Amino acid sequence: MRIALDAMGGDHAPAPIVAGAVQAVAADPDLEVVLVGDQAKIEPLLSNEGASARLDIFHCTQAIGMDETPVVGLRKKPDNSISRSWQLLAEHKVDAVVGAGNTGAMVAGGLRLRCFLKNVKRPGIAAVMPTLRGPCVLIDVGANVAPKPEHLYQYGTMGSIFARRILGREKPTIGLMNIGSEEAKGHELAKKTHNLFEASPLKEQFIGNVEGRDIHKGVCDVIVTDGFVGNVILKVSEGVFDFLMKMTAKEVLGALQAEKGLAEKAMQNLVSRYDYSAYGGAPLLGIDGICIICHGSSGDRAIKNALAVASKYVRAGLNETIVQELETTPAPTASA
Amino acid sequence: MRIALDAMGGDHAPAPIVAGAVQAVAADPDLEVVLVGDQAKIEPLLSNEGASARLDIFHCTQAIGMDETPVVGLRKKPDNSISRSWQLLAEHKVDAVVGAGNTGAMVAGGLRLRCFLKNVKRPGIAAVMPTLRGPCVLIDVGANVAPKPEHLYQYGTMGSIFARRILGREKPTIGLMNIGSEEAKGHELAKKTHNLFEASPLKEQFIGNVEGRDIHKGVCDVIVTDGFVGNVILKVSEGVFDFLMKMTAKEVLGALQAEKGLAEKAMQNLVSRYDYSAYGGAPLLGIDGICIICHGSSGDRAIKNALAVASKYVRAGLNETIVQELETTPAPTASA
Numbered sequence: 044m045r046i047a048l049d050a051m052g053g054d055h056a057p058a059p060i061v062a063g064a065v066q067a068v069a070a071d072p073d074l075e076v077v078l079v080g081d082q083a084k085i086e087p088l089l090s091n092e093g094a095s096a097r098l099d100i101f102h103c104t105q106a107i108g109m110d111e112t113p114v115v116g117l118r119k120k121p122d123n124s125i126s127r128s129w130q131l132l133a134e135h136k137v138d139a140v141v142g143a144g145n146t147g148a149m150v151a152g153g154l155r156l157r158c159f160l161k162n163v164k165r166p167g168i169a170a171v172m173p174t175l176r177g178p179c180v181l182i183d184v185g186a187n188v189a190p191k192p193e194h195l196y197q198y199g200t201m202g203s204i205f206a207r208r209i210l211g212r213e214k215p216t217i218g219l220m221n222i223g224s225e226e227a228k229g230h231e232l233a234k235k236t237h238n239l240f241e242a243s244p245l246k247e248q249f250i251g252n253v254e255g256r257d258i259h260k261g262v263c264d265v266i267v268t269d270g271f272v273g274n275v276i277l278k279v280s281e282g283v284f285d286f287l288m289k290m291t292a293k294e295v296l297g298a299l300q301a302e303k304g305l306a307e308k309a310m311q312n313l314v315s316r317y318d319y320s321a322y323g324g325a326p327l328l329g330i331d332g333i334c335i336i337c338h339g340s341s342g343d344r345a346i347k348n349a350l351a352v353a354s355k356y357v358r359a360g361l362n363e364t365i366v367q368e369l370e371t372t373p374a375p376t377a378s379a
Numbered sequence: 380m381r382i383a384l385d386a387m388g389g390d391h392a393p394a395p396i397v398a399g400a401v402q403a404v405a406a407d408p409d410l411e412v413v414l415v416g417d418q419a420k421i422e423p424l425l426s427n428e429g430a431s432a433r434l435d436i437f438h439c440t441q442a443i444g445m446d447e448t449p450v451v452g453l454r455k456k457p458d459n460s461i462s463r464s465w466q467l468l469a470e471h472k473v474d475a476v477v478g479a480g481n482t483g484a485m486v487a488g489g490l491r492l493r494c495f496l497k498n499v500k501r502p503g504i505a506a507v508m509p510t511l512r513g514p515c516v517l518i519d520v521g522a523n524v525a526p527k528p529e530h531l532y533q534y535g536t537m538g539s540i541f542a543r544r545i546l547g548r549e550k551p552t553i554g555l556m557n558i559g560s561e562e563a564k565g566h567e568l569a570k571k572t573h574n575l576f577e578a579s580p581l582k583e584q585f586i587g588n589v590e591g592r593d594i595h596k597g598v599c600d601v602i603v604t605d606g607f608v609g610n611v612i613l614k615v616s617e618g619v620f621d622f623l624m625k626m627t628a629k630e631v632l633g634a635l636q637a638e639k640g641l642a643e644k645a646m647q648n649l650v651s652r653y654d655y656s657a658y659g660g661a662p663l664l665g666i667d668g669i670c671i672i673c674h675g676s677s678g679d680r681a682i683k684n685a686l687a688v689a690s691k692y693v694r695a696g697l698n699e700t701i702v703q704e705l706e707t708t709p710a711p712t713a714s715a
Contacts (some may be wrong), residue, residue, distance in 0.1 A: 125647050223446075224446065257614075259618040275612060285595065289511065302636070302639075314632065
């Protein structure tokens with residue numbers, strides 16, 4: 044198992060990225076990580092953190108900034124760490140790429156090299172969301188902000204395979220994010236996608252429209268939406284989580300005395316379990332290989348988790364199933 | 380002050396609606412409420428709850444269901460309580476309409492009667508959201524799912540007036556909901572709207588793009604978005620709130636013994652302060668008159684609050700300012 048890790052991507056790169064890689068190879072004897080980035084910056088960190096025969100450096104001279112316009116950055120900086128990571132994947136020198144850098148550049152870098160799986164029209168980022176009934180998959184959370192109904196249909200197929208293979212759901216249910224439960228609700232994209240699912244081989248798994256308040260109730264295993272709405276959902280969830288944990292700490296802990304320590308510990312448990320920034324990153328599904336996109340604020344723990352998650356997905360053989368099911372259960376041709 | 384209240388709208392109508400009206404007129408001696416709906420159903424409730432000279436009934440025979448397709452419902456049921464309420468407003472027989480029924484039908488009912496304010500292209504629903512720095516305004520949360528950049532620009536103007544007059548912000552800041560802070564982020568609508576604000580008289584108030592996680596931090600006073608995304612944000616916030624309060628009750632309260640009661644009370648305070656369903660409803664801005672749209676699950680307390688909020692908005696004279704500012708600070712004509 045060999046994974047390319049963008050050492051230059053992330054709010055605090057490269058230090059926590061390199062530290063995460065060191066921890067990951069220490070924890071998994073079958074894992075090799077290629078740190079892609081500026082050798083002069085990575086090497087000193089490795090000497091501090093502890094080098095390993097399973098940690099390589101792939102030197103490149105450029106990096107794309109977190110706020111840089113993806114397409115411009117990729118074009119102006121041909122030797123950037125994101126493109127180099129994708130290149131290693133395209134040449135089958137690694138099984139997966141992991142990065143906490145500019146999300147748009149990560150996705151666009153893969154698109155430029157046409158690292159698509161066979162039968163996939165557009166890759167989508169799948170995020171695992173906590174719910175009252177266990178985790179569910181939200182897809183897409185930012186790869187494709189102006190999708191067609193057929194793209195959303197494929198997200199249903201890919202999300203469903205992910206829910207089966209990774210979350211262990213036997214026959215995952217699929218919902219379409221909308222602003223009401225009735226069939227005729229929402230904008231054109233939602234209506235057309237609804238009709239597409241209804242007329243498709245996924246009909247039995249499709250539970251129809253779901254609303255924002257349904258996600259965390261766990262009403263279905265897969266929620267399909269466009270990358271704009273999905274990204275907003277992910278970040279709003281994160282924001283409300285932060286807000287409420289701060290308010291709870293202030294008001295509930297503030298009301299206690301003798302048992303304040305106990306309550307504090309229980310809250311810390313809760314926070315570390317649902318902290319969105321500590322998650323191991325979100326897979327870009329539909330790629331020939333595995334690509335994990337991490338939160339920009341990822342620390343060493345998140346990077347270590349992301350590398351472990353990437354290995355797990357490679358071993359799960361998701362992609363063979365995706366290629367096969369997109370072939371056997373394609374979207375109906377008349378889409379509305 | 381005379382307000383039309385859709386007595387037939389809401390998940391549990393008409394009982395909690397009528398009860399809310401009774402409480403509202405008891406609390407405000409200047410308030411008169413016209414209960415619009417089926418007299419045979421409303422009258423017995425009034426006898427139970429306590430009639431008042433300031434509570435009238437406007438009888439009509441039909442009601443639009445919560446799950447009914449708005450346009451179809453309005454056309455097939457001409458004597459429905461939503462259309463009758465709007466008619467009272469259009470004829471200036473009331474100052475405001477309040478309803479907890481089918482949101483789409485409430486909005487479409489107003490559009491059909493062309494109850495627009497002068498200079499307004501499309502009305503938008505404004506929701507007040509809690510943040511770490513006090514409340515902010517999110518507009519639109521469901522009136523207009525496929526807006527043009529000029530509509531979003533007007534939402535900026537109307538939201539800003541709302542923040543000034545109702546939330547007491549001197550010079551409200553305006554943010555555009557997007558999936559990244561850089562100018563070039565997002566879909567076409569977001570990019571065009573960004574450019575429109577940048578070239579407009581609102582430029583000084585405009586802070587650029589904001590992300591989902593910024594809302595509850597309170598980074599600006601007004602957040603502009605389309606009705607699809609806004610509706611999803613509102614409902615996701617509600618869903619995460621429910622989820623986290625349930626998890627906190629289970630895990631934090633579950634860890635306590637002697638001080639469990641204290642913690643429980645603090646949590647109940649927190650819940651009642653931020654409970655989205657207890658809010659007094661959201662105004663549909665851009666209407667000639669005041670229209671308050673309530674949560675479908677509204678109980679008597681929420682309806683009472685909504686009637687009080689409607690009176691407050693009528694007295695604040697929001698509409699004169701909206702007409703005037705849309706005239707003096709129009710959107711630039713070249714929109715991209």
